[in-house]
Amino acid sequence: MKLTKLTALAATTALCAPMAFAEDMANEMTIVSWGGAYSKSQLKAYHEPYSANTGVTILNDDSSAEAVAKLRAMNEAGNVTWDVVDVVAADAMRLCDEGLALEIDADTQLAAAPDGTSASEDFGELLVSECFIPQIVYSTTFGYRTDMVGDNAPTSVCAIFDTEAYPGKRSLEKRSINNMEWALICDGVAKEDVYDVLETSEGQDRALAKLDTIKDDVIWWSAGADTPQLLADGEVVMGSTYNGRLFSVIEEQKQPVAMLWDAQVFDLDGWIIPAGLSPERQARALDYIMFATDTQRLADQAKYISYGPARASSAPLVGQHAELGIDMAPHMPTDPNNAQNTFLFNYEFWADYRDDIETKFQAWLAK
């Protein structure tokens, strides 16, 4: 009698275990991202299928641009209202350093590739921080007006410094990151030496001196939508921005603009989970991340926006644009044709030198 009771109990426990697990997760979550076409691509590729599978309500908040400051404020107030946050890799590193993001173990908490390759191997070097789950590879690169350069289409990034061959304004981001590297490359520094040179104060002066040669010809942007607008208006002959924005100007709006992929700077965007969530919410966030960063989901996102999936195993699955019906592979920054000459962004370097170089850069700008 006693035995049967025990067995029955054990059986019920065993049956209930998976159920109880699901019940231990929150039924609602807030996901923070960048808004616009980017959030839409995530909605289609991740949120909608996840909600359909689990019945979880997903709320969107387009606050990624201020995510670091807001998370810090939420953490100090002891009330973190976000469950999953989309940030660039450099911000993820900051959040991790500040203890504001959860550390993730790629191999146990992320899905393996379909062929069994472990997540840490599949993402490879892109796992730049313990707290960061990469999602896409994007690049900051140049677009130019095809009707303003005549037969002399630029092939090198150094065209931005060549005001004789390409008269007119150019647009650059109003910050030191990327601009300093391009300036040094065009001043004759070898790609692999750029950060060694930029470490020194002479190197920083050298980069600023190079930028000084075109200072009067530059419109400085601070929002990713600025350069596409300036190109469409013919205000600038060429300008830097994120490759997905240029894709939209060229393929969706059919403007006379072309890509200059030379010396594009790869950067990463991905997820972090805020530290200090309640166990149910954290379990839900981890479950979402496991789903949203698997091989198929990352490949799906590329149907809606021209950013490369962060997993090596996703690349062969990239198909056509959902609305335009064009092949997306040639528009990926990681496509071999586009990635002939790329520049690898050094996160460790900028985490250290950002405060210093940015101050010098802004002082130079204000002069």
Added chain:
Amino acid sequence: MTDTAATGGPVLAADGTPLKKSLARALRIQKLRALALIAPLLIFVLVSFIIPIGTMLSRSVANDLVADTLPLTVVALESWDAESGELPDEPVYAAFVTDMVAAIAVKRHTRLGTRLNYEQTGMSSLFRKSGRKIKKLDPAADAPFKDTLIGINKDWGDVETWKVLKTHSVRITNGYFLNAIDMRRTPEGAQAQPEDKQILVTLFQRTLIMSLVITASCIVLGYPVAWILANLPARTANVLMILVLLPFWTSLLVRTSAWKVMLQQQGVINEVLVWVGLVADDARLVMINNQFGTIVAMTHILLPFMILPMYSVMQTIKPTYVRAAKSMGATDWTAFWRIYFPLSVPGIGAGSILVFILAIGYYITPEIVGGTKGVFISNRIAYHISSSLNWGLAAALGAILLAVVLILYWAYDKIVGIDNVKLG
């Protein structure tokens, strides 16, 4: 008094208590009732305004992170002479390892690295990378640590690293305020920042000058409009008033972006000028992404704040005054300048204070149309709040800005008199 003297005791109220006491109680109840009436507002202002601003401003001097994270090290460093040029001794290193092991367990060491990186480049990665290795050390068993630490990262064998730690270990620091005026805290006292990092004082000056120019152009443009509004029949004036208020109801971003379309080189104004032939096609005017752009856009946005107080003051000026002056032989100009204008000054004063104080803290418009030379100090504050996370410096900049506004307000009160300001 005579009554008291006559009866030889205190005057009593009807219920037998002394009148003085009874009166005091009645007054107290009245005061409490008055307080209860304003209590909602008072609590609201306290909770939503004074406490947040106070805590934010207190960050400009608070510097607990170093002393809280490395308590033993800070004490051990006290006996070390930063000027000696010699590395600290083993006890400092031992204290440091003990502190770090505790800090790494709660992941505070990287926060400290970020904090110290504002002062010395490289601290961020020094703490992050060293943390991974120090974690494995045992503060009790693995001593001595001096050579071990220098082996982990040679920067622990650099006097500068320890100097920075010691300099910024105080709990109340003037470091952020020094940074805010292009100086820095060093073991040898306050020193100027290197020239290529000086920017904030320039920005403060620029903010002040541009705000003054914006206020002045608002006066020049707003005065005639307010005058016309005040002197038209009420029905026409009301219609025109809607035109003044209309921009108020439009999003700030929309108005700023509209100026972009107007002013840029391929924009409406340049296109018209080229079409008319006033400007050559290859010499289009540069009217945006500079100070001119900021001044134009902000003048437009702040103009209603100038016109409204002017208008309400001018409405109260009786037309008979000007007529009387003219009847006594004053020319139009004299009647305006000697009679009408002095009467309208309180409106100008109110409008100017409003516009100037709004302008000095403006952020979004300079960011969009200001280019490199047309940005304000608030753009740097925003950068330090949301990008560099140097909230201490942002708070110090904010505190200085607040002080500048208060000083100018005080000066205005001394020169013009705040009683002379009328909103209607």
